[in-house]
Amino acid sequence: MNNKYxxxxxxxxxxxxxxxxxxxxxxxxxxxxxxxxxxxxxVCMGMPGVLPVVNRKAVELIIKTGLAIGCSIxxxxxxxxxxxxxxxxxxxxxxxxxxxxxxxxGNLNISLNGNEKTIGVTRVHLEEDVARLIxxxxxxxxxxxxxxxxxxxxxxxxxxxxxxxxxPEEANEYLIQLxxxxxxxxxxxxxxxxxxxxxxxxISMRLKGTTELGTKVEIKNVNSFRSVFRALQFEQNRxxxxxxxxxxxxxxxxxxxxxxEKTVSQRIKEFAADYRYFPEPDLPPIxxxxxxVDQIKSTITELPAEKxxxxxxxxxxxxxxxxxxxxNDIIATFFEDTVNECKxxxxxxxxxxxxxANLLNVDLSRILNEKQLQISDLNTDYGDFSILIKMxxxxxxxxxxxxxxxxxxLLLGKSPIEIADNLGLTQISDTDSLEQIISEILSQNSPxxxxxxEGKETAIRxxxxxxxxETKGKANPKIATEIIISQIKKS
Amino acid sequence: MSNNDDLTSxxxxxxxxxxxxxxxxxxxxxxxxxxxxxxxxxxxxNEIDTDSVxxxxxxxxxxxxxxxxxxxxxxxxxxxxxxxPNSDEDLIKIKPVFE
Numbered sequence: 001m002n003n004k005y006x007x008x009x010x011x012x013x014x015x016x017x018x019x020x021x022x023x024x025x026x027x028x029x030x031x032x033x034x035x036x037x038x039x040x041x042x043v044c045m046g047m048p049g050v051l052p053v054v055n056r057k058a059v060e061l062i063i064k065t066g067l068a069i070g071c072s073i074x075x076x077x078x079x080x081x082x083x084x085x086x087x088x089x090x091x092x093x094x095x096x097x098x099x100x101x102x103x104x105x106g107n108l109n110i111s112l113n114g115n116e117k118t119i120g121v122t123r124v125h126l127e128e129d130v131a132r133l134i135x136x137x138x139x140x141x142x143x144x145x146x147x148x149x150x151x152x153x154x155x156x157x158x159x160x161x162x163x164x165x166x167x168p169e170e171a172n173e174y175l176i177q178l179x180x181x182x183x184x185x186x187x188x189x190x191x192x193x194x195x196x197x198x199x200x201x202x203i204s205m206r207l208k209g210t211t212e213l214g215t216k217v218e219i220k221n222v223n224s225f226r227s228v229f230r231a232l233q234f235e236q237n238r239x240x241x242x243x244x245x246x247x248x249x250x251x252x253x254x255x256x257x258x259x260x261e262k263t264v265s266q267r268i269k270e271f272a273a274d275y276r277y278f279p280e281p282d283l284p285p286i287x288x289x290x291x292x293v294d295q296i297k298s299t300i301t302e303l304p305a306e307k308x309x310x311x312x313x314x315x316x317x318x319x320x321x322x323x324x325x326x327x328n329d330i331i332a333t334f335f336e337d338t339v340n341e342c343k344x345x346x347x348x349x350x351x352x353x354x355x356x357a358n359l360l361n362v363d364l365s366r367i368l369n370e371k372q373l374q375i376s377d378l379n380t381d382y383g384d385f386s387i388l389i390k391m392x393x394x395x396x397x398x399x400x401x402x403x404x405x406x407x408x409x410l411l412l413g414k415s416p417i418e419i420a421d422n423l424g425l426t427q428i429s430d431t432d433s434l435e436q437i438i439s440e441i442l443s444q445n446s447p448x449x450x451x452x453x454e455g456k457e458t459a460i461r462x463x464x465x466x467x468x469x470e471t472k473g474k475a476n477p478k479i480a481t482e483i484i485i486s487q488i489k490k491s
Numbered sequence: 492m493s494n495n496d497d498l499t500s501x502x503x504x505x506x507x508x509x510x511x512x513x514x515x516x517x518x519x520x521x522x523x524x525x526x527x528x529x530x531x532x533x534x535x536x537n538e539i540d541t542d543s544v545x546x547x548x549x550x551x552x553x554x555x556x557x558x559x560x561x562x563x564x565x566x567x568x569x570x571x572x573x574x575x576p577n578s579d580e581d582l583i584k585i586k587p588v589f590e
Contacts, residue, residue, distance in 0.1 A: 019560050020561065020562045021561060021562035021563070026558075026563035026564075027562065027563075027565045029562070035568065035581060036582050037568045037571045037572065037583070038565060038568050038571075038581075039565050040566055040568075040571045041565050041566055053556060053557070054556065054557050054558065055557070055560050056557040056558065056559060056560060058560070078548065083509075084509070085509065085510050085511045086588075087585055087588060092510070133588060134582065135588060144579075144584055144585065144586065144587050145584075145585050145586070145587050145588045146579055146583065146585075147582060147583040147585060148581075148582055148583075149571065274509055276509075278548070279547075279548025279549070280548065281548060281549065283556070284549055284551075284553040284555070284556050285548075285549075285554055285555075286554070286557070287555050
């Protein structure tokens with residue numbers, strides 16, 4: 001990157017709130033799994049004469065989010081109409097918040113290559129989602145759009161950052177942190193592919209050392225972390241190249257194309273941001289008492305950053321392992337339960353934690369990928385899992401066997417002992433039977449024994465191979481090696 | 492003719508485009524006259540001294556009307572589609588958004 005310039009990025013994240021019903025009416029907000037236009041009533045259709053009523057849970061979830069990212073909560077909040085005409089908007093206006101959002105002045109700490117940085121959060125406000133539009137081109141060249149109103153009125157929060165990020169990497173880190181917080185406090189499912197967590201990015205360039213903001217470009221509705229990152233990288237280079245040949249940056253909205261890996265100007269007519277906001281006459285203001293805020297605050301238990309630090313400290317895990325484990329609540333809880341159970345079984349706390357983390361972070365994600373499964377599809381309990389860890393730590397299973405048993409446990413829901421028995425997977429650590437097998441192998445392979453005696457250390461590997469062949473891979477390699485060496489030395 | 496000279500024909504055209512209404516020049520002029528009259532009438536309110544009054548969006552002193560997060564019945568899809576000009580299976584069919 002040309003280091004004459006400094007990149008300035010601000011992000012606007014829209015995240016659907018995890019409620020049963022919509023923002024202003026009793027229609028179910030479970031539109032993802034509903035038939036089109038089956039979660040619709042006169043309120044979310046914008047019929048004349050209807051009266052919206054605010055969903056208390058949505059207000060609580062946005063207060064919770066605000067608190068989790070260090071915001072001040074306004075003692076009084078109100079709704080405003082944002083007026084624009086577009087077919088995804090049933091009423092011709094979106095109920096949003098203008099001058100009195102629920103939460104303001106927050107911050108979020110990110111860490112990049114060991115450097116800590118605080119990103120300001122300007123505001124978090126409440127609004128309603130819009131209907132879903134589907135664009136269709138017919139083979140005969142005509143086209144039309146289709147509307148599914150189900151999503152209209154689903155509670156949405158908008159989290160607006162300050163233009164504090166200086167690189168696509170920082171923006172990516174901010175997004176990951178925010179996503180993880182919103183999920184951990186259960187404010188939103190924050191599923192990017194399903195559109196319950198969406199990001200618009202503002203990016204501009206300026207000469208290093210200057211403070212005035214350059215002309216910004218807004219990149220809209222990018223639906224994965226990777227795409228946000230790639231879009232910002234692309235846009236950063238595009239803008240620098242334009243500035244370098246003396247061209248002006250045009251203030252515009254651009255879309256990201258995953259196929260061409262480019263941002264493209266969106267040639268929809270701009271509304272010139274003339275939204276004519278005015279206070280929503282149908283909704284009285286909401287008073288947010290300190291008592292209410294305190295009560296919500298008490299439900300926030302442990303935030304992701306704190307949890308990572310606790311995992312590093314109490315389980316002696318790396319930051320990488322810890323952050324992977326905590327990225328999914330089910331896995332994190334399962335991990336903690338297992339390690340505590342291992343402790344009850346008399347196993348070493350830290351080494352059980354390490355074994356457990358490896359199986360969950362490496363093998364579990366591989367199995368989920370290969371079998372196209374979700375965590376919730378799997379059946380196993382931490383009791384069984386701690387027995388597996390015990391079998392590994394007692395060398396009853398080697399690492400290859402452990403992976404096989406683990407996979408079968410997850411898929412079949414049986415105990416590790418039963419699976420190991422059924423598959424004949426138990427490591428032979430019993431020295432007596434190994435002594436006998438090895439003694440026979442040594443007598444049949446005297447050239448290799450001779451090689452070893454002459455200093456060829458590699459001969460041991462051949463002999464171990466023979467032992468494994470004889471025991472169908474079940475011999476404990478560590479014990480077998482010790483026995484081979486001691487028998488050769490004795491001979 | 493109205494006394495309100497602030498409201499220009501261009502302002503009417505701008506509002507019409509924001510609300511996606513197409514208007515002929517005659518209609519623009521007619522609307523300008525009518526809206527100017529309305530604004531003149533409302534301008535009477537400007538005579539009241541509101542310096543010491545807090546701005547409000549509401550005429551009644553109602554606060555914090557909230558409902559519990561309970562989902563209930565919605566309309567049948569048939570009813571939802573009843574007023575739609577056109578539909579395609581369960582979806583409302585409209586002119587293309589991207590031309």
